[in-house]
Amino acid sequence: MSSIDKAQSASTSSFVTALIFNAAVFAIEIAVFTILRPHFKRIYEPRSLHPLENKRTPSLAEGLLQWPIALIKSDYRDIKRINGLDAYFFVRFLRMIARIFLPIWLISWVILLPVNSVGTHVGNNSGLDKFSFGNVGTGQQARYWAHLILAWIFTVWIWYNIKYEMRHYVATRQHWLVDPEHSSSAQASTVLVTGIPKKYLSEKALRQLFGHLPGGVRKVWLNRDLKELPDLYDRRMAACNKLESAETSLLNTATKLRNKQLKKDVERDIGLAEKLVPKKKRPTHRLPLGFMPFSLPFVGQEVDSINWARDEIVRLNEELAAGRKTLRKDVAFTSRSRPESLPSDGSGATPTEQTYPPLSSAFILFNKQIAAHMTKSSLLHHEPYRMGEKYVEVAPEDVIWANLGLNPYERTVRKCISWGLTIGLIILWAFPVAFVGAVSNVHALCTTYSWLAWLCKLPSVVVGIIQGILPAALLAILMMLLPIVLRMLAKLEGIPKYTGLELSLMTRYFMFQVIHSFLIVTLASGIIASLPNLVNHPTGIPSLLATHLPQASTFFLTYILLQGLSGTAAGFLQAVPLILYYVKIFLLGSTPRSVYNIKYKGSSVAWGTLFPGTTLLVVVALGYMLISPIINGLACAIFFLFYLLYKYLFLWVFDQPASMETGGQFFPKALQHVFVGLYVMQVCLCALFFLAENASGKPSSVPEGALMVVLIIFTAFFQYIINNSYGPLIESLPLSLADQSYTSEETSAIGEPNAITTREKRSESVSTDGGKAKAKETGGVSFPGAGVEADKDASHPLPDIPRRGSSGLVDEGPKEFDHPAAVNPQRIVWLPVDDLGLGEAEAEVNRERGIEVSLDGAVMNEKGQVDVDSAPPDEL
Numbered sequence: 001m002s003s004i005d006k007a008q009s010a011s012t013s014s015f016v017t018a019l020i021f022n023a024a025v026f027a028i029e030i031a032v033f034t035i036l037r038p039h040f041k042r043i044y045e046p047r048s049l050h051p052l053e054n055k056r057t058p059s060l061a062e063g064l065l066q067w068p069i070a071l072i073k074s075d076y077r078d079i080k081r082i083n084g085l086d087a088y089f090f091v092r093f094l095r096m097i098a099r100i101f102l103p104i105w106l107i108s109w110v111i112l113l114p115v116n117s118v119g120t121h122v123g124n125n126s127g128l129d130k131f132s133f134g135n136v137g138t139g140q141q142a143r144y145w146a147h148l149i150l151a152w153i154f155t156v157w158i159w160y161n162i163k164y165e166m167r168h169y170v171a172t173r174q175h176w177l178v179d180p181e182h183s184s185s186a187q188a189s190t191v192l193v194t195g196i197p198k199k200y201l202s203e204k205a206l207r208q209l210f211g212h213l214p215g216g217v218r219k220v221w222l223n224r225d226l227k228e229l230p231d232l233y234d235r236r237m238a239a240c241n242k243l244e245s246a247e248t249s250l251l252n253t254a255t256k257l258r259n260k261q262l263k264k265d266v267e268r269d270i271g272l273a274e275k276l277v278p279k280k281k282r283p284t285h286r287l288p289l290g291f292m293p294f295s296l297p298f299v300g301q302e303v304d305s306i307n308w309a310r311d312e313i314v315r316l317n318e319e320l321a322a323g324r325k326t327l328r329k330d331v332a333f334t335s336r337s338r339p340e341s342l343p344s345d346g347s348g349a350t351p352t353e354q355t356y357p358p359l360s361s362a363f364i365l366f367n368k369q370i371a372a373h374m375t376k377s378s379l380l381h382h383e384p385y386r387m388g389e390k391y392v393e394v395a396p397e398d399v400i401w402a403n404l405g406l407n408p409y410e411r412t413v414r415k416c417i418s419w420g421l422t423i424g425l426i427i428l429w430a431f432p433v434a435f436v437g438a439v440s441n442v443h444a445l446c447t448t449y450s451w452l453a454w455l456c457k458l459p460s461v462v463v464g465i466i467q468g469i470l471p472a473a474l475l476a477i478l479m480m481l482l483p484i485v486l487r488m489l490a491k492l493e494g495i496p497k498y499t500g501l502e503l504s505l506m507t508r509y510f511m512f513q514v515i516h517s518f519l520i521v522t523l524a525s526g527i528i529a530s531l532p533n534l535v536n537h538p539t540g541i542p543s544l545l546a547t548h549l550p551q552a553s554t555f556f557l558t559y560i561l562l563q564g565l566s567g568t569a570a571g572f573l574q575a576v577p578l579i580l581y582y583v584k585i586f587l588l589g590s591t592p593r594s595v596y597n598i599k600y601k602g603s604s605v606a607w608g609t610l611f612p613g614t615t616l617l618v619v620v621a622l623g624y625m626l627i628s629p630i631i632n633g634l635a636c637a638i639f640f641l642f643y644l645l646y647k648y649l650f651l652w653v654f655d656q657p658a659s660m661e662t663g664g665q666f667f668p669k670a671l672q673h674v675f676v677g678l679y680v681m682q683v684c685l686c687a688l689f690f691l692a693e694n695a696s697g698k699p700s701s702v703p704e705g706a707l708m709v710v711l712i713i714f715t716a717f718f719q720y721i722i723n724n725s726y727g728p729l730i731e732s733l734p735l736s737l738a739d740q741s742y743t744s745e746e747t748s749a750i751g752e753p754n755a756i757t758t759r760e761k762r763s764e765s766v767s768t769d770g771g772k773a774k775a776k777e778t779g780g781v782s783f784p785g786a787g788v789e790a791d792k793d794a795s796h797p798l799p800d801i802p803r804r805g806s807s808g809l810v811d812e813g814p815k816e817f818d819h820p821a822a823v824n825p826q827r828i829v830w831l832p833v834d835d836l837g838l839g840e841a842e843a844e845v846n847r848e849r850g851i852e853v854s855l856d857g858a859v860m861n862e863k864g865q866v867d868v869d870s871a872p873p874d875e876l
Helices: 003-039 067-073 076-117 127-131 138-178 203-210 229-261 272-276 305-336 369-376 408-428 430-439 442-448 450-456 460-468 470-480 482-492 498-529 531-536 538-573 575-587 592-600 607-624 630-653 666-691 702-729 735-740 838-848
Strands: 190-194 217-224 284-286 302-304 358-366 389-392 858-860 866-868
Touching: 003 460, 003 538, 067 630, 076 127, 076 138, 076 607, 076 630, 076 666, 138 666, 138 702, 138 735, 190 369, 203 217, 203 305, 203 358, 217 305, 229 272, 229 305, 229 592, 229 838, 229 858, 272 838, 284 305, 302 305, 358 369, 369 389, 369 735, 408 430, 408 482, 408 498, 430 470, 430 498, 450 460, 470 482, 470 498, 470 538, 482 498, 482 607, 498 538, 498 607, 498 666, 538 575, 538 607, 538 630, 575 592, 592 866, 607 630, 607 666, 666 702
Parallel strands: none
Antiparallel strands: 190 358, 190 389, 217 358, 284 302, 858 866
C-alpha cells in the first residue's frame, strides 16, 4: 500500500474510530441520564422545585422513558417567559440551522455522493475521500457543474432563512420592548450617557438639555467618584458573610456538644452562647497584615469571628452613613448649580471642590420610553467625542461602575490598545493551533519524515485515536483558555456593561474560532495531507492542494462528532454538576445562604462564549457542505440534538439572570456569522474551481469559478440589503410604536406615575405570531401563562416617595441607578432556627447592635445540618 493510500486509510479509520467512540459515549451517557433523572430532580429539573413560584416550572415527565417524547413535544417558545429572549433566540438559532441543513443533507447526498464517487478516475482515493470534491478525476470535471448549481440553490435557501429569521427577530424584540411589564420598568426608559463635558455635569443642565425630548426628564443620576465608599461597602458585605458563617458554625458546634453531653432544657437568655459553647470552641479567624488584602495561616492577629464581624458591621455602617451624608450634600450642591457655574475652562467653582465630584457620565430616566431610544439615535453634542456613547436598556446590576469615569479620549486609546492586543494574540495563537492541525494528519507526517516513522508502526486503533480524538480534545481545551483573556481585554476597553462585554467577547472569540479553529487547522491539515506529493512534485502545488485540501474535512467531521454526540449527551447527564452539587453541599453548605445558592440558584450560560462555539460549527458545516457533503447529514443531526438539549436546559435547568437580558441582541450577530460560513464555502469552492486542471495541465473549470465570483457578489449585496434594512430596527424602538409603550406622567407633587395606555391597546401592537397567543399544553407539560400576557394592568415601580434606609437617613426618590455603595442598606444576616434556641438568642444580640437579622425559612436539625425552604430575606 502506498503512503497516500495509508494516509487516506488512516483518515477513514480516524473517522470511524471517532464515530464509534462518540456514539458509545452518547448511548451510555443518555442511558445513565434516563436512569438518574427521576431520582435527582435537584440536578435535572431544579426549576420544578424552586421555592419562588414565579421561577417554578412543571416537571418534565414522571415515567422513566417518557422524557424524550415530552421534550420533543414541549414548546420552545415557552423559553421567552421562563428565561428571556436571549435564551429563546439561541434555541431558535439552533432550530434554524437544523432546518437549513435538512434539505441540504437530503439533496447533497442524493446528488453529490454519486457525482463524487461513481466512475471517477482518481483511483487512489478510498473510504470517505471517495465522496469528497477532490475525488473527481481530471477527465470528468464537467461534474463540477453539479457542485456549482447546488451552491446557488443552497445559498438562496440560506438567504431565505436569514431574511425570515431577521424579520421574526425584529418583530419579537419590538413586542418585548413595548410589553407593559418591561416598558414600565426604569430600565426601559433610562439611557446611560458617557463622555459628558463639565458644562453639563449638573442635574439642572442635563434636565435642560434632554428636556427637548418627548415627555421630558423624570430623574437624573450623575455618576460620582465615590472614593472610599465602594471599598467600605464591599468590606461590610464580607463582614456580613463572615458573621453568617461564624454564627452558623456556633449553632452547629452547640448542637454537636448538646448531642455529646445530652443536655436538655438549657436556660434561654443573652448568655446562651457562652453557656452552650466554651470560648475555645467559638469560631475564630486571623486578620490579614496591614499591607496584605488577605489573611495567611498562622500569621496575623487571631480574633473571635462573631465579635469581630459585629464590630466591623457596626463600624462600617457608621462610616457609610457619614459618607452618604456628605454625598447627599454634594448631590444637593450639584442639583442647585446653574450650568454656567460648572465651567469647562477650569475657572470658578469646579466639581473638584466636592468630596465626591461627578464623573463624566450619567443615567437619564425619561417619562416616556421613546425618549430614551431617541436619545440613543441623536447627536447630543457639537464637539467630537462628547456624549457620543449612549446605552439604552441598562439594568443597574449590569453596570460596570469602574468604567463610568473614563473620558472619551481615554476610552478611544483603551479601545485601540484592547483590539491591538487581541490581534496580536490572534497572530501568536497560530502556532499551537497549527500543531493541533498537524496532529490531525499524523499518518501523513510519519510517511514523509523518517524521524516520525515510529508513529506509523503504532496499531491502527491508536493512530485513529491520535488523529480522530486527541486533536479535537486539544483544540477544545485550547479554546477554553481564551475567554478569560478576551474578557479582560474587553473590560480594558472601557465597556460600561457586562452584557456589552459579552457582546464584544462574542465578536472577538468568533474571530479566534474562525481563524484558528477553522482556517489555520484547514490549511495545516490540508497541506500536511498533501505533503508526500508536495515533497516529490513541488511544481504541482495548485493541483495537489485542490485534490488534498478537501481531505482536511476529516478533522472537522470528528470535531463535530465530538461536540454533537459526546457534548450533547454530557449536557444531558451533567455529571460534573451532579458530583459538585454533593461536594458543595458537604463542604460549603454551612450557612442558609450557601445552601440556598447550591440548591436553588440555577446555572446560567455566558453568551459571549456559547454563541461563537456554536456558530463555529455552522461555519465548518457550511464551508464543507459541498466539498465534503458527508458533513451535511452529521450537521443536521447534531444541530437537532443541540436544539433538544438547550430546549431542555432552558425550560427545566438554567436560570438566566434578568439583569443580563439584552432582548436577543446576540441573535443578529449570530446571523452575521452564518454569512461568514457562506463566504467561506463560496470562496473555497471558487478557489477549487480555478485550481482545477485537466489531463493536459490546463484550467478546466474557469466558467464555474466565474459564476462563483458572481454568487459571492450577490451574497455580499444580499447581506448589505439585510443590514441596511433591518440594522436600524434591531435595537431601538421606532417612533411608530411609541403609543404602544408605557408612559409615566408627573401629575402630582411626588411624581406619582400615570399609565396612559391600557393592556388591551397594547395587545393589538406588534405580534410575532400574527394573532393573539393562547395558553397551551404540550407533551403533557403545561406551562401556565405560556405565550399569554398577564391580565392585570402594570404599575410603575418607581414612585418618587421618600424612603428610609437602615442608616436612618431619608433617601429621596428611586435608587435604581445609584451606586450600591451609595444607597444599599446592610444586607440582612440570615441565620437558621435551631432546637436549642441559640439562633433566636444570637439574632437578638445582633439586633441590639443595630444589625439586621432574619431567621425566616432556614432551620438547623438535631445533627447540625442546615436546610432552607425559601429565598434569602433580601431577595423576597
